[in-house]
Amino acid sequence: MPGGRKLPAPFAGFSPFARSLIFSAAASSCPKPLPLPDASTSAADADADAETPRQGTLPLVPERVTPSPVARITPLNARLAFSPVDMPRPPSKRAKRAEPSSDEVEDRGSSGSEEESFSTSGSDSDSDDGEESSEELETVQADFAFFDPKPSDFHGVRLLLKTYLDSKPWDLTGFVDLILAQTTVGTVAKLADDDDEEGEGNGAEKANSSNNTDDDDLFGLISVLNLGRYAEQKCIKDLKEYLLAVCADKGTKKQLRSLLEEKASSVGLLVCRRFVNFPYELVPKLYDALFDEVSWATEDEPTKELQDSFRFKHYLLVVRMLERTPAKHKSKKSKDDDEPVIYPKLEDEFFHELSSWSFTFPIRSEQAAQQEMKNYKEMGLVMAIKADAVPKFRKKLEDLVSE
Amino acid sequence: MATRIQFENNCEVGVFSKLTNAYCLVAIGGSENFYSAFEAELADAIPVVKTSIGGTRIIGRLCVGNKNGLLLPHTTTDQELQHLRNCLPDQVVVQRIDERLSALGNCIACNDHVALTHPDLDKATEEFIADVLGVEVFRQTIAGNILVGSYCAFSNRGGLVHPHTSVEDLDELSTLLQVPLVAGTVNRGSEVIAAGMTVNDWTAFCGSDTTATELSVIESVFKLREGQPTAIVEDMRKSLIDSYV
Numbered sequence: 001m002p003g004g005r006k007l008p009a010p011f012a013g014f015s016p017f018a019r020s021l022i023f024s025a026a027a028s029s030c031p032k033p034l035p036l037p038d039a040s041t042s043a044a045d046a047d048a049d050a051e052t053p054r055q056g057t058l059p060l061v062p063e064r065v066t067p068s069p070v071a072r073i074t075p076l077n078a079r080l081a082f083s084p085v086d087m088p089r090p091p092s093k094r095a096k097r098a099e100p101s102s103d104e105v106e107d108r109g110s111s112g113s114e115e116e117s118f119s120t121s122g123s124d125s126d127s128d129d130g131e132e133s134s135e136e137l138e139t140v141q142a143d144f145a146f147f148d149p150k151p152s153d154f155h156g157v158r159l160l161l162k163t164y165l166d167s168k169p170w171d172l173t174g175f176v177d178l179i180l181a182q183t184t185v186g187t188v189a190k191l192a193d194d195d196d197e198e199g200e201g202n203g204a205e206k207a208n209s210s211n212n213t214d215d216d217d218l219f220g221l222i223s224v225l226n227l228g229r230y231a232e233q234k235c236i237k238d239l240k241e242y243l244l245a246v247c248a249d250k251g252t253k254k255q256l257r258s259l260l261e262e263k264a265s266s267v268g269l270l271v272c273r274r275f276v277n278f279p280y281e282l283v284p285k286l287y288d289a290l291f292d293e294v295s296w297a298t299e300d301e302p303t304k305e306l307q308d309s310f311r312f313k314h315y316l317l318v319v320r321m322l323e324r325t326p327a328k329h330k331s332k333k334s335k336d337d338d339e340p341v342i343y344p345k346l347e348d349e350f351f352h353e354l355s356s357w358s359f360t361f362p363i364r365s366e367q368a369a370q371q372e373m374k375n376y377k378e379m380g381l382v383m384a385i386k387a388d389a390v391p392k393f394r395k396k397l398e399d400l401v402s403e
Numbered sequence: 404m405a406t407r408i409q410f411e412n413n414c415e416v417g418v419f420s421k422l423t424n425a426y427c428l429v430a431i432g433g434s435e436n437f438y439s440a441f442e443a444e445l446a447d448a449i450p451v452v453k454t455s456i457g458g459t460r461i462i463g464r465l466c467v468g469n470k471n472g473l474l475l476p477h478t479t480t481d482q483e484l485q486h487l488r489n490c491l492p493d494q495v496v497v498q499r500i501d502e503r504l505s506a507l508g509n510c511i512a513c514n515d516h517v518a519l520t521h522p523d524l525d526k527a528t529e530e531f532i533a534d535v536l537g538v539e540v541f542r543q544t545i546a547g548n549i550l551v552g553s554y555c556a557f558s559n560r561g562g563l564v565h566p567h568t569s570v571e572d573l574d575e576l577s578t579l580l581q582v583p584l585v586a587g588t589v590n591r592g593s594e595v596i597a598a599g600m601t602v603n604d605w606t607a608f609c610g611s612d613t614t615a616t617e618l619s620v621i622e623s624v625f626k627l628r629e630g631q632p633t634a635i636v637e638d639m640r641k642s643l644i645d646s647y648v
Contacts, residue, residue: 154591154592155592155593162413169411169412170412173591173612
């Protein structure tokens with residue numbers, strides 16, 4: 001052993017409890033001497049060179065070595081153009097799975113892993129069929145499918161909701177759990193092959209399927225939570241407290257308070273979160289799925305109380321928008337060119353037009369300063385919409401996409 | 404003792420902090436709760452230093468260190484380097500190195516005696532690690548992942564590795580590191596162990612999503628619980644037993 005240390009009997013000094021934790025047949029039965037790195041007898045799984053390198057290093061075990069996440073993510077980021085050639089069919093009446101119309105499922109888009117350094121895909125079959133490579137961008141074919149929320153979606157949903165309220169700590173975990181528990185109303189958008197499916201994918205990918213389903217890449221989420229039904233949950237209490245704290249205007253605050261307290265049982269908190277490059281064609285389908293499920297729930301839920309909890313009279317939304325900051329000095333570009341307000345999610349503009357009332361509040365946390373967005377400040381926007389306005393909203397959204 | 408904390412609603416506490424037996428680095432930003440949680444546990448024993456590296460907050464993933472030294476990537480600014488040199492104890496050697504794989508915290512995992520590194524690390528960097536940190540260096544993979552610094556966390560007393568590590572790999576690693584190892588998760592099933600928690604010989608900090616089961620595994624493998632279970636029973640004996648017949 002390098003350094004002149006004697007190799008002790010394996011696990012000899014460890015308590016029986018620690019030994020029981022170590023999943024080793026050797027520890028429980030007769031401890032066998034483990035092969036030394038520089039011994040002439042090669043280690044059992046050294047598929048690499050028979051010649052073990054000098055002290056301090058071990059032969060690489062090449063079995064499942066994956067390219068580093070950095071290497072994998074960089075080419076994916078270059079492919080910004082998603083062109084799903086065959087759109088997934090809208091979810092049929094009661095079924096959630098959209099049948100994948102195209103069988104060519106390529107890579108998954110990169111998940112928005114900011115500070116997390118890992119990438120979940122174990123597949124190294126990086127065959128991207130870029131039919132047309134427009135300039136430097138290659139097109140990737142991806143099939144999206146809508147699913148009911150389930151407990152294993154926890155990490156994906158949490159990632160999407162991380163910036164829902166500002167950086168102030170609140171019970172985000174509880175909020176995610178609420179959304180995942182409500183399987184009857186709520187939809188998550190993932191890649192079409194993410195669920196356990198027998199016939200799809202090649203053998204190598206399926207071998208890692210148990211790994212993949214643990215950390216699916218969730219691309220979008222939509223759900224609505226009845227504020228009265230969940231009023232006792234800590235996350236809803238935190239949320240109400242936060243909204244009342246950031247509301248500056250007294251008149252709006254009164255209206256907000258009435259929605260949050262007296263009328264809470266007929267108010268739905270509409271949560272829609274998705275990644276920036278989520279194809280916009282799918283967004284109306286996402287909203288359709290939600291509003292359809294809400295109307296089915298009023299008939300299908302087991303108890304009358306639950307059925308009534310989905311008869312919403314108002315929807316409350318908490319979203320972000322970009323407001324133009326007043327220019328500090330006279331710039332060459334005329335101010336009229338810049339929009340006063342930019343909505344990162346286009347449908348928020350429709351909601352805002354149709355809203356009964358709304359207010360904005362400043363966001364404290366750091367924002368990525370992009371060049372075009374330099375003059376804009378990110379603000380939070382809270383709006384209330386009457387349920388009657390929803391059909392108008394759906395029509396406007398359809399028109400936007402079909403033009 | 405293991406504590407659950409959050410950094411700005413983010414449970415990846417190993418990303419925003421670096422804990423060793425001689426010092427603790429904490430990222431700037433967010434509320435003071437994060438910093439105070441560390442101060443409350445560690446203030447009497449070791450210095451808790453607020454810093455950034457290369458202007459970023461992901462300090463836990465960019466640097467690597469133990470009680471002997473601290474290695475910083477080339478992206479560290481001169482002011483940050485000077486700040487760290489001033490705040491850390493004199494026996495800790497602070498060194499900035501030029502390594503292409505600049506996320507040192509993701510590539511290298513170490514305790515006070517042994518380090519595991521990314522297989523593609525430069526030879527020069529390996530020598531720096533051996534000199535500055537005073538450890539033996541082993542190039543390894545964990546469950547097929549080359550980012551050993553991300554998928555395992557170990558102290559001088561125990562270690563936690565990626566949940567899909569095979570039994571043979573566990574044995575091999577355990578022999579190398581000379582500490583008991585357990586394959587487990589943190590933060591409610593997250594496989595990125597080192598991002599979800601940070602640990603030294605007497606305390607650990609985990610993300611607030613960590614379940615009670617995960618926390619008990621962590622406390623037992625890193626030997627963080629004070630004493631044996633019998634000690635607790637003896638303490639409680641007075642309250643449990645009213646009188647002897």
